[in-house]
Structures are given as structure tokens and as C-alpha cells.
Amino acid sequence: MIDKFGREIDYLRISVTENCNLKCIYCIDDNNILNTCNKDILNDDEIIKIATQCALLGIKKIRITGGEPLVRKNIENLIYRLSNIEGIEEIYITTNGVLLHDKLEAFKKNGLTGVNISLHSLRKDRFKELTKFDKLDEVLSAIDKALKLGLKVKINTVIVDDINKDEIIDFINLTKNKNLDLRFIELMPIGAAKKHKGTNNKEILNIIKSNFKNVKEENKIEKSGPANYIKIEGYRGKVGFISPISSCFCEDCNRIRLTSSGFLKKCLHYNYGVDLKKHLDNEIFDKDLNALIYENIYDKPEKHLFLESCDNKENKYMNQIGG
Numbered sequence: 001m002i003d004k005f006g007r008e009i010d011y012l013r014i015s016v017t018e019n020c021n022l023k024c025i026y027c028i029d030d031n032n033i034l035n036t037c038n039k040d041i042l043n044d045d046e047i048i049k050i051a052t053q054c055a056l057l058g059i060k061k062i063r064i065t066g067g068e069p070l071v072r073k074n075i076e077n078l079i080y081r082l083s084n085i086e087g088i089e090e091i092y093i094t095t096n097g098v099l100l101h102d103k104l105e106a107f108k109k110n111g112l113t114g115v116n117i118s119l120h121s122l123r124k125d126r127f128k129e130l131t132k133f134d135k136l137d138e139v140l141s142a143i144d145k146a147l148k149l150g151l152k153v154k155i156n157t158v159i160v161d162d163i164n165k166d167e168i169i170d171f172i173n174l175t176k177n178k179n180l181d182l183r184f185i186e187l188m189p190i191g192a193a194k195k196h197k198g199t200n201n202k203e204i205l206n207i208i209k210s211n212f213k214n215v216k217e218e219n220k221i222e223k224s225g226p227a228n229y230i231k232i233e234g235y236r237g238k239v240g241f242i243s244p245i246s247s248c249f250c251e252d253c254n255r256i257r258l259t260s261s262g263f264l265k266k267c268l269h270y271n272y273g274v275d276l277k278k279h280l281d282n283e284i285f286d287k288d289l290n291a292l293i294y295e296n297i298y299d300k301p302e303k304h305l306f307l308e309s310c311d312n313k314e315n316k317y318m319n320q321i322g323g
Contacts, residue, residue, distance in 0.1 A: 001057040001294070001298075003298050003299070004298055004299065004300070005251075005300070005302055007252070007253060007254060007300070008058070008254060009058065009059070009254055009255065009256060009297050010058055010059055010061060011059065011061045011063070011254045011255040011256075012054050012059045012061070012062050012063075012255070012256055012257075012258060013062075013063045013065055013255055013256070013257045014047060014051065014062060014063070014064055014065065014082075014258045015065045015067065015069075015258065015260040016041070016047070016064055016065070016066060016069045016072045016078065017041060017067040017068070017071055017260050018041075018066070018260055018261075019066070019071050020066060020067045020068040021068050021096070021098055021099065021133070022068065022096050022098065022131040022132065022133055023131065023133070024096075024118075024120070024130055024131050025130055025131075025132075025160075026158065026160050026187060026195075026196045040277075041261055042258075042260060042261070042262045042277060042280075044077070044081065046262065046277065047078065048081050048085070049286075049289070050258060050262075050264075050280075050289070052085050053286065053289050053293055054256075055085050055086060055087035057293060057294055057297065058087075059087070059088070060087060060090065061088075061089065061090040061092070062082055062088055062090070062091050063093065063094060063116075064078070064079065064082075064091070064093040065093075065094045066094075066095075066260070067260065068098075069093055069094070070093075070095055070098075070099040070100060070103060071099070075103075076106040076107060076110050077110070079091055079093070079107060079110045079112055080111055083110060084111070090114075091112050091113050092112070092113055092114050092152075093107070093112060093115055093116070094115075094116040094117075094156070095116070095118070096117070096118050096119075096139065097115075097117040097118070097138065097139035097142045097143065098135045098138050098139060098142075100117070100138075100142035101142040104146055104149055104151070105149070108149050108150075108151060113151070113152060114151050114152025114154070115146050115151055115152070115153055115154070116154045116155075116156055117142065117143060117146075117153065117155055117156065118156045118157075118158075119139055119156070119157060120158055120159075120160070120164055121136070121164050121167060122136070122140075122167055122170050122171065122174075123136075124136050126164060126167075127139075129163070130160075130163065130164070143178075143180070147178060147179065147180065153178075153179075153180040154181040154182075154183060154240075155174065155180060155181070155182045156183050156185055157171055157183065157184055157185065158184075158185050158187050158198060159184065159187075159198060159199035160187055160196050160197070160198055161196050162197075168184075168208065169207075169208075169211055171184075172208060172211075172212070172232070172235075172239060174237070175232070175235045175236060175238065176232075176234075176235045176237075177236060178237055179237055181227075181237060181238050181240055182237060182238070182239050183240035183241065183242055184241050185244075186198050186199075186200065186242065186243050186244055186245045186246060187199075187245075188244055188245065188268070198245070200243075200245070200246050201242075201243040202243075205230070205241065212232050214232060214233035214234070215230050215231075215232055215233075216232075216233065217230050218231055218238070226242050226243075226244070226252065227241060227242050228240065228243075250303035251303070253300070256296075256297055256300070261277060262275060262276045262278070263275050263276070263277070264276050264293065264296055266296055266297075266299065266301060267300060273296060274292060274296050276289070276292070
């Protein structure tokens with residue numbers, strides 16, 4: 001599926017819940033009321049119906065997000081059903097890792113390709129400060145188990161408000177003996193994150209280069225992905241940088257987003273798209289659903305305007321639109 005700017009769109013991010021078992025300071029605040037009843041979210045059959053039509057249009061990779069996707073009941077079965085859609089080649093999940101350890105065997109058996117784990121401190125007291133819960137040990141245990149099972153593991157880290165800036169080297173050292181990717185992601189001004197200040201990835205790279213002598217910058221490793229990587233000599237893993245603010249990568253964007261309430265978003269930054277759940281409730285025919293999805297994929301905007309004033313800017317929180 002090619003959009004009007006010639007980009008191949010082959011990646012669908014599916015949010016399966018707004019709810020989360022953590023309260024990270026840059027994601028959830030007192031104004032963000034979680035949808036604890038989940039009465040308005042897509043059910044499994046609806047997700048499969050949409051994903052099937054997306055696959056027919058050329059979607060090959062699916063990432064399950066939230067909120068925290070592991071709080072959704074029977075998430076293992078949803079992964080199994082998604083992995084069996086013809087044309088889907090990879091299934092990933094983005095999680096905070098707290099509930100991950102005991103689900104990993106079932107996830108792998110049911111077709112999961114890999115996990116992205118959001119982790120913003122390696123210190124117990126600071127982890128609690130950032131997330132409001134003392135759950136660091138559970139996350140670290142899940143990382144080790146996922147690696148042992150042979151799943152692809154990526155750690156997503158946001159350096160925010162200088163709170164965890166002094167841990168940059170500690171995070172780098174995770175890659176010394178573990179075959180994982182550590183990615184620094186610049187804080188995006190969405191929802192509660194607007195109240196905080198992220199650290200520019202160029203600054204982080206300079207800190208790394210001043211602490212390590214043998215840093216090799218690599219060509220993009222991820223297929224159509226946003227990360228640029230470096231490799232430190234003698235380290236097993238890689239270090240990546242996802243820089244939506246300092247280095248817009250929209251010309252390579254290959255994704256669309258489906259919220260837990262069934263809204264197909266054309267871009268993370270904007271609030272426009274199409275309410276697919278409304279059409280499903282009206283018993284839309286498969287061919288018409290396919291055409292509706294096609295139209296919205298084709299009409300993706302050229303780029304985000306995070307640092308500029310613009311109309312149709314997204315005002316929802318990240319957990320509501322799929323992080």
C-alpha cells in the first residue's frame with residue numbers, strides 16, 4: 001500500500017486498551033481518567049476484522065500497544081489470531097514489562113516475534129518516582145527471560161526533565177553483555193508530556209561519545225524503521241536513537257495507528273482519521289471497510305508539526321492513542 005507521498009505503509013500499531021498498571025509522570029496525570037470498564041473498546045473479533053483488511057492492503061507487521069496491553073484479558077489469544085492472518089509476518093508488543101515474565105512462553109508459542117519494553121530508570125527509588133510503583137525487579141526479570149527464550153528485545157528509554165540523565169551510561173552498559181537494542185526516544189509533546197522537558201538525542205550521543213572511545217555509527221538496521229544505531233566495540237547489543245523532534249523522519253514513515261476505541265489515526269500528531277468502530281457497529285461490508293481503510297492510508301499527512309502551531313493537533317493522552 002503506497003500513500004500519496006510514495007511511502008510504503010506496511011506497519012499497523014494496534015492499541016488494545018487505554019488502561020495501565022503504572023502512572024508514568026509524562027504519560028498520565030490527574031486529568032487523564034482511565035477507561036477502567038473498557039466498554040467502548042474494540043473486541044477481539046473487531047480487531048481481527050480490521051487487521052485482516054489491513055493485511056490485504058499490504059500491512060505486514062503489527063505492534064500491540066496500549067496503555068499497557070498486558071492488562072487486557074486473553075491477550076495471548078489475540079496474539080495467536082493476529083499471527084495467523086495471511087500476510088502478517090511479524091507480531092510485536094510494547095509493554096512496561098511488569099506483567100510480562102509469566103506470559104512470555106505463551107506469547108512466543110502463539111506467534112510473538114519480539115517485545116519492546118519501556119524502561120526509564122535502573123534505580124529502584126527513581127523507577128518508583130517516575131512510575132509511582134516499585135516494580136523494577138519484575139521488569140528486569142522479564143527482560144532476561146525474554147532474551148533466554150530467543151525473543152527480539154528492545155528497551156525504549158526516555159530521558160526526561162534531567163531526572164534520569166545521569167543514568168545514560170548505565171543504560172548503555174545494558175548492551176555490554178545482553179543481545180538487546182537500547183533506544184533513546186525523544187519526548188513527544190503529547191498529553192501529560194507537554195509539562196515536561198525531554199533531552200535531545202544529539203546531546204545524548206555526545207555524552208556517549210565522550211565516555212566511550214570506540215563508537216561506530218551504523219546505517220539503518222531496522223527495515224523502514226525510525227531508529228539510527230551506533231555500536232560500541234566489544235558490546236553485544238546496539239544503541240539506537242529515535243528522534244522525532246530533533247530529526248524528523250516522516251519521509252520514511254511506514255505506519256498507521258488503530259486506537260483501542262477503533263479510531264484509525266493517520267498520524268500520531270493529528271486528531272483526524274476515521275472511526276472504524278462506528279462502521280463496524282453499522283455492519284459494514286468487508287469490501288467497504290477495505291476501501292475506507294485504503295482511503296485513509298493513502299491520505300496520510302506528509303509530516304508532523306510538533307514544534308509549530310497548527311490545526312487538528314492531537315489533544316488526547318498517549319495512552320489513549322496508542323504509545
